[in-house]
Amino acid sequence: MAKEGDRVRFLNSTGGGVIRRIEGKTAYVEDEDGFESPILLKDVVVVMPAGHESAIKGSSIMFDQKAYDAGKTTDTSKTPQTSSLRAGRDHDLDAPTSAETPEEKPEETKHGDVPSILLAFEPDNLKNLSNTKFAGVLVNDSNFYIDFTFLKRSATDRGWELVFKGTVNPNELIDVVVVTHEDLPDYGKIALQGIAYKKDKPFPLFPPLNVTRRLDLTKFHKLHCFRESKYFDSSVLEFPLLSAGETVAQTEIDTEKLEASLKGDNSKELAKELAKKYKTSSADKKSGPATSPFKKLPLIEVDLHIGELTDTLAGMEPKDMLEMQLAEVRKTMEAHSRRIGQKIVFIHGKGEGVLRKAVIDLLKKEYPKAELQDASFREYGFGATLVTIH
DSSP: OOOTTOEEEESSSSOEEEEEEEETTEEEEEOTTSOEEEEEGGGEEEEEOTTOOOSSTTOOOSOOHHHHHHHTOSOGGGSOOOOOGGGTOOSOTTOOOSOOOOOOOOOOOTTTTSOOEEEEEEESOGGGTTTOOEEEEEEEOSSSEEEEEEEEEOSSSSSEEEEEEEEEOTTEEEEEEEEOTTTGGGGSEEEEEEEEEOSSSOOOOOOOEEEEEEOOGGGGGOGGGOBOOTTOSSOBEEEEEEETTEEOOOOOOOHHHHHHHHHTTOHHHHHHHHHHHTTOOGGGGOOOOOSOTTOOOOOEEEEOOHHHHOSOOTTOOHHHHHHHHHHHHHHHHHHHTTSTTOEEEEEOOSTTSHHHHHHHHHHHHHOTTSEEEEOOHHHHTTSEEEEEOO
């Protein structure tokens, strides 16, 4: 049961904060700006017990696994106090801990009936990305316990190296690594293996998790790539690994094989191999209507953040940026206007709502037959619009 001083997050909406007082079944939660919001106790989940705040100054995570475990013990004087990975702890991540106490039943969410996992990196100092450390956090946005191993590609051979192993509880976060800029090249490719299950109740079987992901390391140097998240109080860099029980697709090409092949005389054979692997053909380049009204077309995402559209903002006025963003909307709509049933998500962010209004006005005026609605709140918060071509 939540109590005064606990840090909580809301189950049915974005946000959270610290409980300042409780009256009956209502908790008054204070956010970072000092505003109190009344919310039912059943609609909050404790992510940081009172007295167990993160040790790094300026770091404000939504959950600290070690602090949470320590907070559940009945006698803190007998429990070793382990600091967060963000505090730069130097002991072995696999070091044994004290005897476990009986676990509380986890809070479940309506959308958590299938495993969903993402990897997030939170900078220690967002204003100094070139020198800061990054705390790697695994987010379990599901109602399942997940026993997992977090791996990185070996720098010396074709194998993998263990970085962290453990268990992340339902709807909780767990620190798995701290990465410096010197370490970043070692994390160009990572993997997650694991098993999802529930305790003391029946659950459906899911295949063992086996996800590999190539990380775009250039994003660690770009401020606009660190964005607000419903899981954190600060801006983070997120890499989805598993969404609604399915691995997030990512096309990968073996660069070493490609480079070796281009040095020889078998470039044509390589092209045929890649075309066969990814099922590419000249027909793929033609845009046309869907062959069946019931065919499920892949979702298209278009990020309208100005940093994704241009490498420099030098000499650009706000109106120039807006025109560039709207031009990207027109370009996308024109390219897919004949694909009946095609769904397109335009990511415009929350901000002051200027870009969102401009995008919606353009779509209503130039594409009146298109269906407009807010995109999935779970995936995009309030920052995206879903368009369906009709």
